[in-house]
Amino acid sequence: MLTMYEAVLCFFIYAILGWCVEVIYATVNSGKFVNRGFLNGPYCPIYGFGVLIVVLCLSPVSGSLIPLFFGSVVLTTMLELVTGFLLEKIFHAHWWDYSNEHFQLGGYICAKFSLLWGIACVLVMRVVHPAVMGLVHWLPHWLGLTLLWVFSGAFAADLAITVAGILHIRSNMRVMSRIARELHNISDAVGENLSDGVMGAMERTEKSKQELALRRELTGVELDELKEKAAQLTDRYRTIMEERTFWTRRMRRAFPQLGEQLRERMKERLRRAK
Template sequence: MFSLYDYFWFFLIYSFLGWCLEVCFCTVDTGKLVNRGFLNGPVCPIYGFGMSAVLAVLTPVQSSTLALFLGGMVLASVLELAGGWALKKLFHTTWWDYSDQPFNLGGYICLKFSLAWGVCIVAVMRGIQPLVHRLVQALNSTPGRALAVVAGVALLCDIVVTVQALIRLDRDLGAISDVARLLRDGSDAVSERLGTAALRVDAQVDERRPAAEARLDIARAEMLDRRNYVARRLMRAFPQMKNHRYEAAMEQLKDWLKEKKG
């Protein structure tokens, strides 16, 4: 049986290895080097949680390749499903979407990747876990514990910074959406009226438009500011990210990012 200290290091190590896998996959797929992690540091916590769960549940049956494959496939799929659902509920965003894949469930998981997770977990348990286990045993020392404290504090700070950035992103998207709605509602009001009434409404809209457009320009500048690096990085790392409350504002922001990059 593994101790909590062992699981902590398993979590960190596999989070890092998962980040390496994601970066390599995206680099090959897009031809660009992208920090694919949810956090700013070189970690993908979902891989750490996944392998910790695999070690906790499947270690007793690791001698059976079939049990490892089926169990790993189920555990990884459940974790991916739960993670995608939680991110949507907490931050109103979808980070990945398998809707175009056959045999998908809500776009969160699909059969192809579930099978791939099963194969990967068998390979990891057979080839990588023995090496990782020896490394964790070597870290069971005073310097290792000190390093664990530093790594834990750094991870916690990274989580706080990322969550704050996501909350700010949601707020800014709401502001962009409000301004866009103000401009749109004014135009709709003009189109629905005729004659003198239309002229009066049109004049009111013209008076409000410069202020609304100025607010939109300010929002654009703030979103592209260096201080919003985390939000911009996440949107580049997850180009399929969708905000279900402010979908149009999210697409507007993506266009701004493309313009700046171009």
């Protein structure tokens, strides 16, 4: 059983190694460096948690290949499913999407990657983890504690910045939803004005042309005001959509499908409001 000191140090080591794997994978696919981490620093917490869970749960069966493999498949798949589901609930978009893979569930998990995680965890338990534990035990305790304080401080600051970015995006999404509702209300108001104008003209054909002209003039003024307000709201909507903070730029580079899903979602709301 790992001590708390060993567990936390292993978490950071595997989070950093996981980030390296993600960067290599993204570089091979895109031909350029992309920081694929959820956070800004060089670590992916899901890898740290994932390997730590496997180590804590499956160390008793690490000598048996089949239980180790299938146990790893189950644990990593459940972690990926829960993490993907929670991230979608927060951001209303998939951070990764396996929808085009065979035997997938909701785009969160798929058989191919579950098997790959199982193979990777077997290699970690048989090859990587013994080396990592050797490094942990080799480090002087004072140096290990110093590294933990440095990693923990950087991680906490990074997490705070990321949470602030998340809250900013969620705030923008609420503003855009409100704008979409207001545009929808304006659309209804324009339609009601036009309808009232037509019905009024039909009901008052016996009245003077001057009165009808005055009504059309008043209706035109109201419509112009509504159109001007709609234009202002649309400009505000587009400004938010095109916002480029450091965090949003990095997220769009790291997870291009996330930005695309959010843009399509917002555009659809805008189309429905027109």
